[in-house]
Amino acid sequence: xxxxxxxxxxxxxxxxxxxxxxxxxxxxxxxxxxxxxxxxxxxxxxxxxxxxxxxxxxxxxxxxxxxxxxxxxxxxxxxxxxxxxxxxxxxxxxxxxxxxxxxxxxxxxxxxxxxxxxxxxxxxxxxxxxxxxxxxxxxxxxxxxxxxxxxxxxxxxxxxxxxxxxxxxxxxxxxxxxxxxxxxxxxxxxxxxxxxxxxxxxxxxxxxxxxxxxxxxxxxxxxxxxx
Numbered sequence: 001x002x003x004x005x006x007x008x009x010x011x012x013x014x015x016x017x018x019x020x021x022x023x024x025x026x027x028x029x030x031x032x033x034x035x036x037x038x039x040x041x042x043x044x045x046x047x048x049x050x051x052x053x054x055x056x057x058x059x060x061x062x063x064x065x066x067x068x069x070x071x072x073x074x075x076x077x078x079x080x081x082x083x084x085x086x087x088x089x090x091x092x093x094x095x096x097x098x099x100x101x102x103x104x105x106x107x108x109x110x111x112x113x114x115x116x117x118x119x120x121x122x123x124x125x126x127x128x129x130x131x132x133x134x135x136x137x138x139x140x141x142x143x144x145x146x147x148x149x150x151x152x153x154x155x156x157x158x159x160x161x162x163x164x165x166x167x168x169x170x171x172x173x174x175x176x177x178x179x180x181x182x183x184x185x186x187x188x189x190x191x192x193x194x195x196x197x198x199x200x201x202x203x204x205x206x207x208x209x210x211x212x213x214x215x216x217x218x219x220x221x222x223x224x225x226x227x
Contacts, residue, residue, distance in 0.1 A: 002072045006065055013058035014207035020051030021163075021201025028194035032187065042104045048197070049094070049101040055204065056091035063087040086135035093128030096121050111178040119175055126168040133161035152210040156203045163199030166192045 027044035035041060063084045064073045078084040100121035109117065136157035140148050148154040170192025173185040183189055 002065070002069060005072060006062075006067055006069070009058050009062040009065070010211060011208055013055045013062065014204045014210075016051045016055030016058060017204030017207065018201050019204075020048045020055060021197045021199070021204060023048030023051065024197030025194050025201065028190045028197060032190040032194070039105065042101070045104065046101045049098045052094040052200075053091075053098055056087075056094035059087040060084070060091050082135055082138065086132050089128050089135065090132035093125045093132060096128060097125040100125060111176045111181045114176045115178075119171070122171045122174065123168075126164065126171045129164040129167060130161070133157060133164050137161060152206055156206050156210065159199045159203040159206070163196040163203070166196030166199065168192075170196060 023044050027041045027048060030044060031041040061074070063081070063086075064076055064078075076084075079088075100118055103117040103121065106113075106117065137154075140151075140154050140157070170189045173183065173188040173192060175184050176182065177184060
């Protein structure tokens with residue numbers, strides 16, 4: 001049973017991030033071109049956020065149950081392990097994004113309320129994604145590009161980190177100016193989300209072709225303990 005679950009974690013995470021990223025890209029496109037129903041983009045984003053939650057938790061499970069594990073664990077506190085820390089921070093980021101997306105359904109908010117309930121959680125989520133990506137890339141520090149370009153884990157981590165930076169740019173551009181009650185740059189916010197989402201979607205697709213090894217105990221978004 002444990003071995004079967006371990007084999008399922010990578011495809012589950014990959015599919016979840018691929019679908020979630022695709023939905024985020026779709027939501028950004030809808031927001032950019034406009035929609036008769038303002039909640040359409042919010043619904044698409046929220047569905048994508050649920051997929052990100054699933055992928056994030058699957059990543060945590062992969063860190064807790066690497067190949068060779070005989071006792072299955074649904075949760076544990078292991079901040080001393082870099083691979084667990086990277087996965088846990090990523091999962092926390094998806095949870096915060098979920099709060100942001102849920103709050104986006106609220107109506108009649110003032111500019112200050114939008115910034116506090118929607119923009120602030122968005123920025124926290126972006127920061128957590130960046131921290132997770134930094135931890136994921138630490139394992140490759142000191143290696144030349146030609147040494148890592150054939151490593152799927154490197155491609156996934158690099159794509160996710162680029163996507164996280166694009167999400168950060170999107171978040172900064174989405175700040176609502178209290179004087180105008182408008183976003184700093186709505187187009188940049190939408191296109192930043194679109195680009196970042198595509199990076200995560202592509203990373204999810206690549207993860208479908210990646211497989212954890214007993215040596216590294218890693219799975220796509222999870223960082224090996226050799227970092």
